[in-house]
Amino acid sequence: MQFNPQEGPFTGMASVTASSEFPRILTYQDAAGVIWDTGPDEYMLGVNGRGETETFDLVADSPHMFVSAESGAGKSVVAASIATQSLVKGGSAVFLDVKRISHRWAKNLPGVTYAVEVDEIANVIVSVAAELRRRMRVIENYPGKISDAPVGPRIVLVAEEINSMMSELEEFERSLPPRGVYRPRRAFRDILNLGRAAKVHVVAFAQYPDTKLIPRPVIEAFGTRILIRHTRESWNSLAWSLGYAPPAPQARGRGLIIRAGKAIETQFLYLTEEECAHLVRTLRPEAERVGLIQEARRALAQRRELRALERGERG
């Protein structure tokens, strides 16, 4: 009797990187050099089992990310490290926090928008979508490369407890007139669809996405997924294409980054809330100054390019 080892229920199953060299915790002190060495469009997420840096690359990776973890497993820690890096690199951070208290450290910091009530969240989502439409017009009229178009700083939306947020928005939309209103959930889908070129990114958080509230195509827009202490449900809704669920890493702050058909075990960066607030206060002003200079240079280049076009110097 013979058996075929290459074919069976476990074929193609996710191969999780061997966890050889993980630090027990990855602090700001351990990672500071690397965090600020990554480019302006890349945020450090943590380190893998070979001691290599894992990043969220806003240009090369999917523009949006879904972070799934059970309560207390480290969602807000990932959110804070991403938001901090965006703010320090001159971008903005928009917190949509139905739980109200997930990121008290960020309230009142420069570059931060913080919405907690459903009407505030709805306002912010449609305003970001309007800004995105403005940015699309800038890109449309810009003669150079899309990535060089002077759209403005990156915007990172941190959507905490996205299931509750979607359910509150659904309820809220029932009170809106049936026609003639730009609805927040429609605006949210527009942001997901058009975000990359306009430099608007969504990072969503939940134990796992509830498909009754977040339709499959919307979930698909989140091309990068993070799973911390995943359950069978969270694996099946976010990483099903990789096969059966491997056991979840149990160490604190340890999880998987799922992208491009691979699951990479990662020790996630841990910045305390005090560190996040301090970094933004001390390092952001310089990024803002550089950003203003870059913006002015781009505007000048754009005017030159347009004048050249008007004089018929280009084809």
Ligand SMILES: Nc1ncnc2c1ncn2[C@@H]1O[C@H](COP(=O)(O)OP(=O)(O)OP(=O)(O)O)[C@@H](O)[C@H]1O
């Ligand atoms: N990467 C990490 N390294 C070390 N410790 C961590 C890490 N992530 C989280 N922790 C620890 O776990 C605690 C809970 O993390 P966090 O608040 O991010 O969880 P959460 O998933 O947002 O929880 P909740 O569902 O209650 O909002 C942190 O206060 C910290 O002590």
Ligand SMILES: [Mg+2]
């Ligand atoms: Mg939290």
